Amino acid sequence: MFSDVIRKIDWEETTERIMSMTDADVRRALGKSRCDVDDFMAMISPAAAPYLEQMAALSQKYTRERFGKTINMFIPIYITNSCSNSCVYCGFHVENKIKRIILKEDEIVREYQAIKQLGPFDNLLIVTGENPAMAGVPYLAKALDLAKPYFNNLQIEVMPLKSEEYAELRKHGMNGVICFQETYHEANYKKYHPRGQKSIFEWRVNGFDRMAQAGVHKIGMGVLIGLEDWRTDITMMAYHLRYLEKNYWRTQYSVNFPRMRPSENGGFQPNVVMSDKELAQVTFAMRIFDHDVDISYSTREPEFIRNNMAALGVTTMSAESKTDPGGYACYPQSLEQFHINDDRKTADVVAALRARGLEPVFKNWDSSFDHEEMLLAK
Amino acid sequence: MDDKLVIAGKEFSSRLFLGTGKFSSNEVMAKAIEASGTEMVTLAMKRIKLSDSSDDMLQHIAKPNIQLLPNTSGVRNAEEAVFAAKMAREAFGTNWLKLEIHPDPRYLLPDPVETLKATEQLVKDGFVVLPYCQADPVLCKRLAEAGAATVMPLAAPIGTNRGLVTLDFLQAIIEEATVPVVVDAGIGAPSDAAKAFEIGASAVLVNTAISVAANPVEMAVAFKEASVAGRRAYLAGLGAQSADFSAQASSPLTSFLND
Amino acid sequence: MNIVVNGEKVEVPGGASVKLLADMQNLPDKGVAVAVNNDMVPRTEWENRLLNEGDDVIIIRAVCGG
Numbered sequence A: 001m002f003s004d005v006i007r008k009i010d011w012e013e014t015t016e017r018i019m020s021m022t023d024a025d026v027r028r029a030l031g032k033s034r035c036d037v038d039d040f041m042a043m044i045s046p047a048a049a050p051y052l053e054q055m056a057a058l059s060q061k062y063t064r065e066r067f068g069k070t071i072n073m074f075i076p077i078y079i080t081n082s083c084s085n086s087c088v089y090c091g092f093h094v095e096n097k098i099k100r101i102i103l104k105e106d107e108i109v110r111e112y113q114a115i116k117q118l119g120p121f122d123n124l125l126i127v128t129g130e131n132p133a134m135a136g137v138p139y140l141a142k143a144l145d146l147a148k149p150y151f152n153n154l155q156i157e158v159m160p161l162k163s164e165e166y167a168e169l170r171k172h173g174m175n176g177v178i179c180f181q182e183t184y185h186e187a188n189y190k191k192y193h194p195r196g197q198k199s200i201f202e203w204r205v206n207g208f209d210r211m212a213q214a215g216v217h218k219i220g221m222g223v224l225i226g227l228e229d230w231r232t233d234i235t236m237m238a239y240h241l242r243y244l245e246k247n248y249w250r251t252q253y254s255v256n257f258p259r260m261r262p263s264e265n266g267g268f269q270p271n272v273v274m275s276d277k278e279l280a281q282v283t284f285a286m287r288i289f290d291h292d293v294d295i296s297y298s299t300r301e302p303e304f305i306r307n308n309m310a311a312l313g314v315t316t317m318s319a320e321s322k323t324d325p326g327g328y329a330c331y332p333q334s335l336e337q338f339h340i341n342d343d344r345k346t347a348d349v350v351a352a353l354r355a356r357g358l359e360p361v362f363k364n365w366d367s368s369f370d371h372e373e374m375l376l377a378k
Numbered sequence B: 001m002d003d004k005l006v007i008a009g010k011e012f013s014s015r016l017f018l019g020t021g022k023f024s025s026n027e028v029m030a031k032a033i034e035a036s037g038t039e040m041v042t043l044a045m046k047r048i049k050l051s052d053s054s055d056d057m058l059q060h061i062a063k064p065n066i067q068l069l070p071n072t073s074g075v076r077n078a079e080e081a082v083f084a085a086k087m088a089r090e091a092f093g094t095n096w097l098k099l100e101i102h103p104d105p106r107y108l109l110p111d112p113v114e115t116l117k118a119t120e121q122l123v124k125d126g127f128v129v130l131p132y133c134q135a136d137p138v139l140c141k142r143l144a145e146a147g148a149a150t151v152m153p154l155a156a157p158i159g160t161n162r163g164l165v166t167l168d169f170l171q172a173i174i175e176e177a178t179v180p181v182v183v184d185a186g187i188g189a190p191s192d193a194a195k196a197f198e199i200g201a202s203a204v205l206v207n208t209a210i211s212v213a214a215n216p217v218e219m220a221v222a223f224k225e226a227s228v229a230g231r232r233a234y235l236a237g238l239g240a241q242s243a244d245f246s247a248q249a250s251s252p253l254t255s256f257l258n259d
Numbered sequence C: 001m002n003i004v005v006n007g008e009k010v011e012v013p014g015g016a017s018v019k020l021l022a023d024m025q026n027l028p029d030k031g032v033a034v035a036v037n038n039d040m041v042p043r044t045e046w047e048n049r050l051l052n053e054g055d056d057v058i059i060i061r062a063v064c065g066g
Helices: A002-006 A011-019 A023-031 A035-045 A045-065 A105-118 A138-148 A163-173 A186-192 A200-206 A207-213 A230-247 A275-289 A303-309 A347-353 A367-377 B026-034 B076-091 B112-122 B137-145 B165-174 B189-199 B216-236 C018-024
Strands: A068-077 A123-127 A152-155 A174-182 A218-223 A253-258 A295-297 A316-318 A359-361 B004-009 B010-012 B016-018 B040-047 B065-070 B096-099 B128-133 B182-184 B203-206 C002-005 C007-009 C031-034 C039-041 C057-061
Touching: A002 A200, A002 A230, A011 A035, A011 A186, A023 A035, A023 A045, A023 B010, A035 A045, A035 A230, A035 A275, A045 A068, A068 A105, A068 A347, A105 A138, A123 A138, A138 A152, A138 A163, A152 A218, A163 A207, A174 A207, A174 A253, A186 A200, A186 B165, A200 A207, A200 B128, A207 B010, A207 C057, A218 A295, A218 A303, A230 A253, A230 A275, A275 A295, A275 A303, A295 A303, A303 A347, A316 A367, A347 A359, B016 B026, B016 B216, B040 B076, B040 C031, B065 B076, B065 B182, B076 B096, B076 B112, B076 C031, B076 C039, B096 B112, B112 B128, B112 B137, B128 B137, B165 C057, B189 B216, C018 C031
Parallel strands: A068 A123, A068 A316, A068 A359, A123 A152, A152 A174, A174 A218, A218 A253, A253 A295, A295 A316, B016 B040, B016 B203, B040 B065, B065 B096, B096 B128, B182 B203, C002 C057
Antiparallel strands: B004 B010, B040 C057, C002 C007, C031 C039, C031 C057
16 A cells, blocks of 8 residues: 555655756656666756756657647536535635535536537546545446436546445446545644544545545546645655556546635635645656656646647546536526636637647547456456 | 675675686686685586486586675576476575577577566575576566566577677666566677666676687686776766757747746 | 386385385475375375375475566
């Protein structure tokens, strides 16, 4: 389990190593065809800042080699904002006095139908807060079942589950799981997540092992930028990614670098801010470090960043997202989990990508593959 | 330099493993083994000819600091390999085993299916299994999952001295490995061994390049030094290759970014 | 009675044990292993393991190899 690994990696020492990386370390990393985590540290260090253009060129080259000129498109759907956690930075915080919604079956279907009106979306990400009693595994299974007539590729972003529960949801067509660790700083993790099941660092950080052990095809990871020193936090994620790739090599991985935006509960302001240049640096470094990993940018990022980065390393994007339950059809006025920055219509996102010579791919999976796998499993 | 190789909980100071085939005499072999500083030496098994009273090679290699690594050379499938392994364990008093199954008499290339099958069985039977295999990253993953103590992908066909023909695949194997990677077969010169270490191999197994050299003992020393040099270079972090990373005046790709 | 040892016909007394065969062949104290009909017989069982007419015995020892 990864908790055993990460406890052997000292946070302060890692920070120090990153900050003491030199020009020569950066050059060495960029010259390698296969980078290790040390090289990754060099590439995200301040010493690499002067090499941003070269890193962009390398990142673009590796991305094209592995992904061609394509961008995978997905859309998220929030089916509930009910949540028993009290993450200090989140709009769904349990004590936040907002209207809590758990979409009913007919409402979920109306949302799906509304999404299909936006564009030919086929990759759906089903998102919930953490409310196992009212919106637990059976509820998710139902949402997956209802999605099947409309979408071929189904992913979830929900609380960490047991391995058996992931396996159960796979039977309902779930292909992928996204889960953000938020931060790998174990001591401070508890400060940001003081209560609820989410306060247990180990349960969350080992969730990825459980997903992989359950045979989930695709696992998405992420560090929430704004909590702890992002260089160290993302380095920990790089260790985690390598660990997962080594131990669960049949699984595909994606990474996210969500930058915290002002939250609706007003109180929490980001501890650290990552500039656009730094986001680009991290993205390029991740691609040079790992040629195969899927790098995803959501609508948290503004239009000009998404347009430009699409050609340089990003391989998956959402469009026209609503981050509130019912936002596509049923309750267009309810409260968002976070504010989105790119509110372009899907058609406009598509047109912008095409203008850059990129092909947006809406369908890259067919549910008949899942069906076959399930039959074989029996 | 404290840089021990650990296989199945046992520590090795030397990362050079030696094969004992094709030496002109047991005396030369023993000298080469000593000169190489190796701590792991392979041997094979043969049916005794009842009339044969030739010198027993075992006395030349059975030293306290040397781990014997019997191989299963000659077997053609998993079943025969398991039998050979049990014979080896009984004869040489070690549960360490170089699993090699190569039914192909021409290139002596390993049979991946039988090798995986045998690994699964032998691990269950309590052996420390070091399987010789094709430089196939997926096969190496499967062998590690089956409980192999190391993987031993080939650099080139046995005895060819052709060097790291499978370089790209070896790199992929090393990058993803959860067990030590021992580059086996085909290493023809000390520079090949050094290169294997530079790309991150945990150990190399050398035989023909030493045993058929004009001076095997000197060649054993050369491999010892090359192994140390290559490993040191790996740990020291190799410099960048000749890519152009000079500062650029314009930044066409990244000019859109804010500070 | 006749048995086969490493492919060669060998005559041993009726009811002979593996141990007796080993003594007859001057097998060394270590470095060899014996199997009867593809079943490895540990040295500790040599005395008790009796041979039968037509048994196929394999005796191996170390040789050089990579």
